[in-house]
Amino acid sequence: xxxxxxxxxxxxxxxxxxxxxxxxxxxxxxxxxxxxxxxxxxxxxxxxxxxxxxxxxxxxxxxxxxxxxxxxxxxxxxxxxxxxxxxxxxxxxxxxxxxxxxxxxxxxxxxxxxxxxxxxxxxxxxxxxxxxxxxxxxxxxxxxxxxxxxxxxxxxxxxxxxxxxxxxxxxxxxxxxxxxxxxxxxxxxxxxxxxxxxxxxx
Amino acid sequence: xxxxxxxxxxxxxxxxxxxxxxxxxxxxxxxxxxxxxxxxxxxxxxxxxxxxxxxxxxxxxxxxxxxxxxxxxxxxxxxxxxxxxxxxxxxxxxxxxxxxxxxxxxxxxxxxxxxxxxxxxxxxxxxxxxxxxxxxxxxxxxxxxxxxxxxxxxxxxxxxxxxxxxxxxxxxxxxxxxxxxxxxxxxxxxxxxxxxxxxxxx
DNA sequence: CGGAAGTAAGTGATTAATCACTTACTTTTC
DNA sequence: GAAAAGTAAGTGATTAATCACTTACTTCCG
Numbered sequence: 156x157x158x159x160x161x162x163x164x165x166x167x168x169x170x171x172x173x174x175x176x177x178x179x180x181x182x183x184x185x186x187x188x189x190x191x192x193x194x195x196x197x198x199x200x201x202x203x204x205x206x207x208x209x210x211x212x213x214x215x216x217x218x219x220x221x222x223x224x225x226x227x228x229x230x231x232x233x234x235x236x237x238x239x240x241x242x243x244x245x246x247x248x249x250x251x252x253x254x255x256x257x258x259x260x261x262x263x264x265x266x267x268x269x270x271x272x273x274x275x276x277x278x279x280x281x282x283x284x285x286x287x288x289x290x291x292x293x294x295x296x297x298x299x300x301x302x303x304x305x306x307x308x309x310x311x312x313x314x315x316x317x318x319x320x321x322x323x324x325x326x327x328x329x330x331x332x333x334x335x336x337x338x339x340x341x342x343x344x345x346x347x348x349x350x351x352x353x354x355x356x357x
Numbered sequence: 358x359x360x361x362x363x364x365x366x367x368x369x370x371x372x373x374x375x376x377x378x379x380x381x382x383x384x385x386x387x388x389x390x391x392x393x394x395x396x397x398x399x400x401x402x403x404x405x406x407x408x409x410x411x412x413x414x415x416x417x418x419x420x421x422x423x424x425x426x427x428x429x430x431x432x433x434x435x436x437x438x439x440x441x442x443x444x445x446x447x448x449x450x451x452x453x454x455x456x457x458x459x460x461x462x463x464x465x466x467x468x469x470x471x472x473x474x475x476x477x478x479x480x481x482x483x484x485x486x487x488x489x490x491x492x493x494x495x496x497x498x499x500x501x502x503x504x505x506x507x508x509x510x511x512x513x514x515x516x517x518x519x520x521x522x523x524x525x526x527x528x529x530x531x532x533x534x535x536x537x538x539x540x541x542x543x544x545x546x547x548x549x550x551x552x553x554x555x556x557x558x559x
Numbered sequence: 560c561g562g563a564a565g566t567a568a569g570t571g572a573t574t575a576a577t578c579a580c581t582t583a584c585t586t587t588t589c
Numbered sequence: 590g591a592a593a594a595g596t597a598a599g600t601g602a603t604t605a606a607t608c609a610c611t612t613a614c615t616t617c618c619g
Binding site: 318341349 | 472473512555
């Protein structure tokens with residue numbers, strides 16, 4: 156990590172920059188990440204960053220795109236392998252938890268982007284990601300209802316929001332305890348409760 | 358509000374400052390609130406702020422104390438009037454939702470304080486508030502179990518985390534829609550799901 | 560050699576905090 | 590009771606630090 160090749164192709168630098176931002180977000184408030192800090196971590200001068208990104212906002216946009224692509228891809232793969240809608244929801248949950256445990260800065264970045272006052276590119280990406288996430292959840296919940304696994308009385312929109320909230324609650328707990336690993340151990344219990352909330356009474 | 362008396366007693370100014378910060382946090386990223394913006398909203402010079410607070414960090418500490426006092430007081434009152442543990446949880450939920458609907462900046466401030474890297478006074482207050490909140494929830498959930506309203510199989514710590522997560526999910530939805538009022542209309546559905554998650558199967 | 564990648568050294572803008580000083584009100588003293 | 594003394598509250602100007610971003614130049618490599 157410390158001795159980066161002096162000259163790297165543009166696309167590799169862009170990717171490395173995004174990964175550096177994700178790593179830094181795990182350690183500090185994403186809003187406080189400076190271009191100087193990114194450059195220092197990459198063993199580059201601050202000015203070099205602007206060879207590959209026109210503005211800091213463009214960096215945030217690239218980071219949010221990175222998150223959206225990776226998270227949705229992993230989640231779709233997990234859901235596709237599941238035997239039933241409810242099993243797919245559980246697999247999505249586990250995959251999402253694994254993702255945020257590996258990248259603890261991601262939920263902070265998401266929340267931070269969402270609460271920006273200005274309409275930045277990064278904020279739009281965060282919205283799009285959450286919207287797509289919600290679509291997938293709603294489809295699965297509806298499928299579970301016709302399947303009989305999920306109670307017909309359950310409000311699909313509310314259940315989708317609770318899915319995200321359940322994860323957010325775990326993130327908050329890990330922020331409180333200061334231990335990012337705690338999210339993994341607490342996850343099964345959290346999903347067990349979520350399943351109780353939506354599952355049909357057998 | 359626009360024509361403030363030229364000289365105000367210290368304690369009133371401190372209180373007015375805190376309320377101004379809470380109001381500003383509803384409109385913009387709490388981290389981006391400047392002392393100049395606070396002063397402008399109060400029809401004061403930026404320097405005047407520092408007659409009443411030694412530092413900006415001290416302002417955040419006072420704000421978090423304000424939140425902790427008000428929120429816990431309202432929640433305790435609501436829970437005390439309830440007929441049963443589960444009813445108390447529902448009353449707490451409704452009261453909390455009413456609080457964040459009235460002060461949309463509060464959850465943003467909380468999350469923002471929690472994810473600070475440095476150990477600030479404001480961060481400590483946020484932690485304390487959440488810890489006290491969790492205590493109350495755990496007590497109620499345990500009481501509900503002995504009462505028979507809440508399933509014995511439910512993990513009290515996980516259920517307490519889910520309670521907070523459920524609210525956080527609603528906050529996230531309102532951030533997505535950009536409509537702070539949506540949190541009120543979506544709240545009953547969210548609690549209905551939470552009740553399903555923890556209630557004993559009758 | 561030539562273009563892509565990198566740097567050192569700037570820029571203007573913004574920020575929290577400080578400074579010397581004024582204003583408005585209260586308390587003391589003869 | 591009113592002038593003098595004291596004080597809390599407020600101001601405009603300024604400061605040092607930090608930030609994203611730019612410019613002019615150098616180094617690397619096919």
